[in-house]
Amino acid sequence: MQRSDLDKWSERLTRRLAGRVSRRSMLSRFGALLVAAPLFPLLPVQRARAAEPAQGTDFSRAAQTHDDTACNYWRYCGIDGNLCSCCGGSVHSCPPGSQPSPTSWIGSCINPDDQRAYLIAYRDCCGANECNKCSCLNTDHAMPIYRPQANNHIIWCFGTNSFEYHCSMAVLVGLAE
Amino acid sequence: MKRIAYRTGIAAGAALVLLVGAGLAMPAWGAALTPPTHTPPVLQSEMAGVTAFNGLTAHDLSYSAMDGLEGGGVRIINGDTLQDVATVYSSQYANFAWAPDDRTLYISETYWTLGNRGKREDVLSIYGGPTLANEGEIALPGRLISDPKTHTFALSPDGHYGYVYSFQPAPAVSVIDLHARKVLTSVEVPGCGLVFPFGKRGFASLCADGSLAVADVDPQGHYTVRRTKRFFDVMHDPVMDESVADEHSGRALFITYDGWVHPVHLADNPRFGKPWSIEEAAGMSPATSHVGQITWRPGGQVPFAYEPSRHRLFVLMHEGPAWSFEKPGRQIWVLDTRTHRLLDRWAVPESAYLVAVTQDTHPLLFALSHQWLWVMNAESGAVGRATQIVAPGLVRVRGE
Structure with missing residues (x-):
């Protein structure tokens, strides 16, 4: 099967990542992301957006x-x-x-x-x-x-x-x- | 006439009293009372009757005044003379259609046994015969009660079947055999509404996700409903309820709030043409739903009239912002549906809510404001007669 440029680029990126980052490190970062996820709506970025006025009609x-x-x-x-x-x-x-x-x-x-x-x-x-x-x-x-x-x-x-x-x-x- | 005969009797009686009082002794008086022989006879009596109804003519406009204030009623008016031809009773919020014989009128309507309450009865009433008299009803399983909308009721092109859009409790279309006078089935069209007939027994409905539901029937009378692809953006620029379709050819023009015309050939497998813009046809930028864009847009209660034989689309246009799709039009734009070109822009004497065009070789164009009916030449735009009318809700002409 012919591989596209995107396939080749994805493969290179994945191999490079695998070579530099350990499996344990990946898992720990992913876990931290999951724990922190509920806090994202409380960040100032979200509050600022909520305070924005609705677009007028x-x-x-x-x-x-x-x-x-x-x-x-x-x-x-x-x-x-x-x-x-x-x-x-x-x-x-x-x-x-x-x-x-x-x-x-x-x-x-x-x-x-x-x-x-x-x-x-x-x-x-x-x-x-x-x-x-x-x-x-x-x-x-x-x-x-x-x-x-x-x-x-x-x-x-x-x-x-x-x-x-x-x-x-x-x-x-x-x-x- | 009875009053005239009564007065004649009184006069004759008085003369007789005078003669008796005079002892009948003056022949000259008697000679003076002899009526001249050349006096035309006085009409003494006549029978009351009903004027014959000879069918909807090519230039007749039938319309209804169907809201809570005006009550119901389907009125027929002669477009050449602006004389009333007939009025047929209907409930509020009814819809109507003429059979292909142009003599039989079907009215989809709703009654309650105690006026505003009691047992509800949804019926398809039938009027016809030499005097457009009631010829019975067909009980319906339900129908949508709303402000007048043209496509809540329609007939198949040959007049054999009727289709009533229902919302009781879910969206469905009741299919009625008008020859046998019975409801055949109710076809559910979840998430969709209105009815656009095509072919011998098929129909399509517009759907809330921007697609069409197409219902076709097998030889045993079982309907199958399929969804087409989405062909318009319902959230930003929906297709109007009052879009037009020629059920004989299956050509439909689904027109959006911003004036995009989506040509669709209705069939078991509908064919979608490339959309075109009414504003672009006039050399302008297309209308958008952006806030603050004041431009020409289609609008009104029945803003479109389609004349398939000459490929003409007549559109009531007004200048306004986005979402002003019910504002009446102070101009009628005439478009060629083949070349997508604007042919004319005609001013109407008073902003109009409804437009209709007759389907004959010398077509009349009707523009209806809240209380006036204007008759125009559909080829030149010349404004002719006008008459005051009851505020209408729907309009139909022969051959639609």
């Missing part, structure tokens, strides 16, 4: 954090529908007369106050007639319907008594980092 550049009845409220980066905050509910509670769905699609939005990305559950309130107030259509990283876990066109009323869509919430799940 076109939505987050114009987002605000004080008015949850406006479409540019930071959590609404992927919302499609009526804001429950305008319908008698809030950003995380359904208006009376409607029922929160236990299912949702998950997006990730950047809070402009700390520039960090948070997971948001877009949860529909169901059972009452459509609220028809504060209708928003934001599509930041929203996916097509064949990727349903990130799609805002599906009526997310699975698990409730009714599929009648009323409004949408944007419930904070946690940091996305």
Whole structure:
């Protein structure tokens, strides 16, 4: 079989290493590497990376954090529908007369106050007639319907008594980092 | 008409009273009451009926207003006159398709026994006959309830089979024999969605990993589903739900958020063509998903219309950042799908969410904004009539 240049180079390197380093030495170094591995995330390099702000999006550049009845409220980066905050509910509670769905699609939005990305559950309130107030259509990283876990066109009323869509919430799940 | 006859009766009665009161002693009065012989006859009565439906014409547009506010309903409008032709009842979030006879309408829809609750019934309703009347239903095992999406329901090219995309509880496609009016099977398409028919009985679905699921059937009616290679990057530039396909030829154009067109010939073994960029066809740099890049991009609710016979692709375009794929278009770009060249850029009077083109020799182009329907010449782009409409969700024309 014809050997490639890479094969020949690898063989030379291995033979040279074997000639200079003992087997015991190799094992001891490998063992030390294994023991030290859990400490790597604590090193300053990792902490510095964790403190880096999330990369902004076109939505987050114009987002605000004080008015949850406006479409540019930071959590609404992927919302499609009526804001429950305008319908008698809030950003995380359904208006009376409607029922929160236990299912949702998950997006990730950047809070402009700390520039960090948070997971948001877009949860529909169901059972009452459509609220028809504060209708928003934001599509930041929203996916097509064949990727349903990130799609805002599906009526997310699975698990409730009714599929009648009323409004949408944007419930904070946690940091996305 | 009954009101007119009633008034005539009152007048005749009053005249009779006057005559009796006068003792019938004045012949000149009697002569004056004699009606002239040349007066046209007054319509006295008629029967109410239903105007005959002669089938969807080449220039008819059928559309639905399918969201929670407008309710449902499939409306047909004549593109030449902008007169209403018919309206057929549907539930909210329904989808519909015309049989190849252009007279039979199938509506995929969902009802609950108590309106917003109770027992759920997913059905394929059938309308047809001389007055587009209801002709029964086929019970479905489930269907996806979502904002209107063209490819959640489709027919085989010969109209023998119907395909309903379901999400109850897992992604599947129900195959219905429309001649026998029964569901044949449900084909699971895990990780995939929507339905693009091809051939006599095959269909394809788009998948969440950037591939296609291809379902073909053996002579015994058993479906086999296979995955193709990944042909697009779903995380950075997904293919749009409203991509277009000509089920008669199997030519599909899967178009991404950034305007890359992936030509695919749908078949048991699909053939993938080289992708091309709508923006590059216009002499511009391709759109990307980079933050801050404001450029021309496809967008809207139904942003593409395909005319296979002339190899024309009509695209609603807007200027915007990445992920603005639902923003309405203020221009329609006309592209040649063979040469990948931009042929025209036409302004629409009002930013449009939906576009459709008729499939005849003198095609009309429809552009639909939130409340207006504009009719354009599909060869010159000249804007013709407009009419106010109920906000639509889906559009279909004859021969699609």
